[in-house]
Amino acid sequence: MGQLDHVDLDLAVVLHALGDPIRLALVHRMAEDGESACSPDGVDAPRSTLSNHWRILREAGITQTRQIGKARLMTLRRADLDACFPGLLAAVLAAVRR
Amino acid sequence: MGQLDHVDLDLAVVLHALGDPIRLALVHRMAEDGESACSPDGVDAPRSTLSNHWRILREAGITQTRQIGKARLMTLRRADLDACFPGLLAAVLAAVRR
Numbered sequence: 001m002g003q004l005d006h007v008d009l010d011l012a013v014v015l016h017a018l019g020d021p022i023r024l025a026l027v028h029r030m031a032e033d034g035e036s037a038c039s040p041d042g043v044d045a046p047r048s049t050l051s052n053h054w055r056i057l058r059e060a061g062i063t064q065t066r067q068i069g070k071a072r073l074m075t076l077r078r079a080d081l082d083a084c085f086p087g088l089l090a091a092v093l094a095a096v097r098r
Numbered sequence: 099m100g101q102l103d104h105v106d107l108d109l110a111v112v113l114h115a116l117g118d119p120i121r122l123a124l125v126h127r128m129a130e131d132g133e134s135a136c137s138p139d140g141v142d143a144p145r146s147t148l149s150n151h152w153r154i155l156r157e158a159g160i161t162q163t164r165q166i167g168k169a170r171l172m173t174l175r176r177a178d179l180d181a182c183f184p185g186l187l188a189a190v191l192a193a194v195r196r
Contacts, residue, residue, distance in 0.1 A: 011193045012119045019114025085193040091185035095109045 009061045009084040017060035018092055023053050027062065027076065028096045035075045107159045107182040115158035116190055121151050125160065125174065126194045133173045 017023060022045055029040045038054065039047055054074060057063045062081065063074045081089045115121060120143050127138045136152065137145055152172060155161045160179065161172045179187045 011190070012117050012122055014117075015113050015122075015190070016117025019110050019112075019117045021110045024110055024113075085189060087185055087189035088193060091183060091189050092109070092113070095183040095186060 009080060011085060013060045014062060014081070014085065014088075017056050017062055020053065020056075022049070023057055024092070024096055026050075026053060026057065026074075028093065030063065030074060030076045031093050035073045038072055038074075107178060109183060111158045112160060112179070112183065112186075115154050115160055118151065118154075120147070121155055122190075122194055124148075124151060124155065124172075126191065128161065128172060128174045129191050133171045136170055136172075 018027065022043065025043045026036060026040070029036045029043065033040075039050055043050070045053070054063070054065075057074075058065060061077060064077055065072050065074050067073075076089070078089060116125065120141065123141045124134060124138065127134045127141065131138075137148055141148070143151070152161070152163075155172075156163060159175060162175055163170050163172050165171075174187070176187060
């Protein structure tokens, strides 16, 4: 899955990954629901587009993925993000919710 | 100068503008020194490259520019950023300084 260890988290890469309205919507969905399927309700984009956005989030170390049967479920790596960049995810989520 | 009013600040645009190592270095320099010239010490990139990075920061609403003679001096729009996205700039700067 190309999931990163938290020691690899890079601030510029994480900010770049967050810097897109669809990816912010995906991050918001995970924050609200705990986890998200590939094509969550309320995020209107083609599946192939979403797949690319999920890849960018995963490769930046923002999400982790678990497979249940045919479904992939994504969650935020809150602990790793908070350890590397204290307060960043909270500030981003607060701004998304405004 | 294409400077934005703070009501126009967009979270995805601001995060995308911050999501680059050179632009993070420029933001760090302004935070440390109060303002920055176009080619600050310690940021190693061609002037044309820096000019493009400054444009992205300015158009995102992260910086404002004043002209003194031939020099342009850039400052962070801290108040506007803090008003729109409380805690975001502080979290980013703390992460840059680590």
